[in-house]
Amino acid sequence: MRADFIIVGQGLAGSLLAAALQRRGRSVVVVDDGWRSAASKVAAGLMTPLTGRRFTLTPDYPALFRAAADTLSAAGALRLSGVYRMFVDEEQRGRGLARAVDASCAPFIESVTNGGGELHPALDDPFGGVLMKGAWADLPGLMSRQREALRRTDSLLEDSFDPDSFGHGSSGVTWKGLAAHGVVFCDGYRAALRGPFKDLGWQPAKGDALTLTSDAPAPPFILNREGWALHLGDGTWRTGTNWEWAALDEVPADAQRDKLLGRFRGFFNRPVRTDVSLHLAGVRPCTADSRPYLGTHPALPHVHLFNGLGPRGTVWGPATSELMAEHLHAGAPIPPDLDLRRALPC
Numbered sequence: 001m002r003a004d005f006i007i008v009g010q011g012l013a014g015s016l017l018a019a020a021l022q023r024r025g026r027s028v029v030v031v032d033d034g035w036r037s038a039a040s041k042v043a044a045g046l047m048t049p050l051t052g053r054r055f056t057l058t059p060d061y062p063a064l065f066r067a068a069a070d071t072l073s074a075a076g077a078l079r080l081s082g083v084y085r086m087f088v089d090e091e092q093r094g095r096g097l098a099r100a101v102d103a104s105c106a107p108f109i110e111s112v113t114n115g116g117g118e119l120h121p122a123l124d125d126p127f128g129g130v131l132m133k134g135a136w137a138d139l140p141g142l143m144s145r146q147r148e149a150l151r152r153t154d155s156l157l158e159d160s161f162d163p164d165s166f167g168h169g170s171s172g173v174t175w176k177g178l179a180a181h182g183v184v185f186c187d188g189y190r191a192a193l194r195g196p197f198k199d200l201g202w203q204p205a206k207g208d209a210l211t212l213t214s215d216a217p218a219p220p221f222i223l224n225r226e227g228w229a230l231h232l233g234d235g236t237w238r239t240g241t242n243w244e245w246a247a248l249d250e251v252p253a254d255a256q257r258d259k260l261l262g263r264f265r266g267f268f269n270r271p272v273r274t275d276v277s278l279h280l281a282g283v284r285p286c287t288a289d290s291r292p293y294l295g296t297h298p299a300l301p302h303v304h305l306f307n308g309l310g311p312r313g314t315v316w317g318p319a320t321s322e323l324m325a326e327h328l329h330a331g332a333p334i335p336p337d338l339d340l341r342r343a344l345p346c
């Protein structure tokens with residue numbers, strides 16, 4: 001069997017890259033081991049313009065969001081939605097008010113509230129908040145449609161690819177009777193643990209997320225305050241998350257579950273019932289400088305990486321998958337700030 005490229009991993013990165021290569025007429029075989037708590041299966045896929053405790057808009061966001069909106073809506077996965085970021089204190093409120101009149105942030109801001117349930121009577125938002133123009137991506141839908149499409153064209157292998165034992169030479173790579181021009185690792189945070197790219201500067205970070213049913217009133221926007229809650233309809237919610245750098249075991253922790261439930265209940269000014277149906281923990285493939293790693297191994301010309309989408313895979317993935325596909329297809333250079341060579345050990 002022959003293909004232009006073997007792609008290791010069918011998370012968000014592998015799914016987007018496979019589609020981008022196929023659009024360019026290239027053949028792929030995607031090898032995926034169906035890991036239950038891959039980051040793309042744990043994530044809510046939120047796209048929030050202003051983020052972090054400092055409530056900042058990164059300079060890349062507008063262009064990345066435009067590319068993401070195009071790709072994800074063509075794939076039927078884009079869900080435009082407001083995101084209501086509730087302030088935790090007066091200091092954050094002051095910062096939020098300043099951002100609202102900042103020319104670069106203003107296009108992403110719908111309104112600023114004084115709190116007290118101004119946007120929705122059931123919300124507990126004593127310091128008010130900012131309603132932003134955001135979105136979320138239906139990642140399970142995107143990945144399952146892509147998986148079916150790959151299966152239909154015999155382009156999916158449900159198997160585990162051992163990154164330390166495949167053949168590579170001057171003309172390409174081989175693995176289990178499959179020959180290809182190149183292999184691209186889209187294997188998420190596990191690239192940090194083994195294989196040809198493990199020595200790049202990785203900073204993987206674990207996070208938990210819950211799916212639950214609740215009688216909480218559902219406002220028509222995503223709730224956000226040191227975590228998020230996304231209403232999926234019919235009383236079903238997803239809520240998360242936390243950051244943990246020491247234990248990368250993908251084991252959901254009871255303490256985190258309790259913390260997430262407490263935070264969820266705290267969004268509302270009345271008691272709400274919560275019944276958890278699913279608790280997963282995944283690991284974000286974060287990098288030392290918070291930018292993805294794209295490109296080709298410096299000593300192995302047929303071995304490539306498309307990874308490091310970090311905590312904002314839905315924002316970064318669509319634009320960077322096009323850059324990576326063009327690199328593989330036509331040898332286009334990778335922009336230096338995304339090229340994995342910036343992170344090679346000295």
Ligand SMILES: Cc1cc2nc3c(=O)[nH]c(=O)nc-3n(C[C@H](O)[C@H](O)[C@H](O)COP(=O)(O)OP(=O)(O)OC[C@H]3O[C@@H](n4cnc5c(N)ncnc54)[C@H](O)[C@@H]3O)c2cc1C
Pocket residue numbers: 008009010011012013014031032033034035036038039040041042043044045046047159160161162163186187188189190206207208209240241242281282283284285307308309310311312313314315
């Ligand atoms: C709790 C949490 C919340 C998040 N929330 C958001 C959010 O709201 N918005 C956002 O944009 N991003 C979010 N993220 C980040 C986002 O999930 C990631 O950026 C993105 O999903 C990474 O995709 P990936 O394809 O690189 O990795 P993964 O999704 O981990 O996919 C890797 C795939 O490779 C497969 N694989 C690995 N090794 C092998 C092998 N040897 N052989 C075969 N298959 C293999 C795995 O099974 C998996 O399918 C969140 C992440 C977490 C953990």
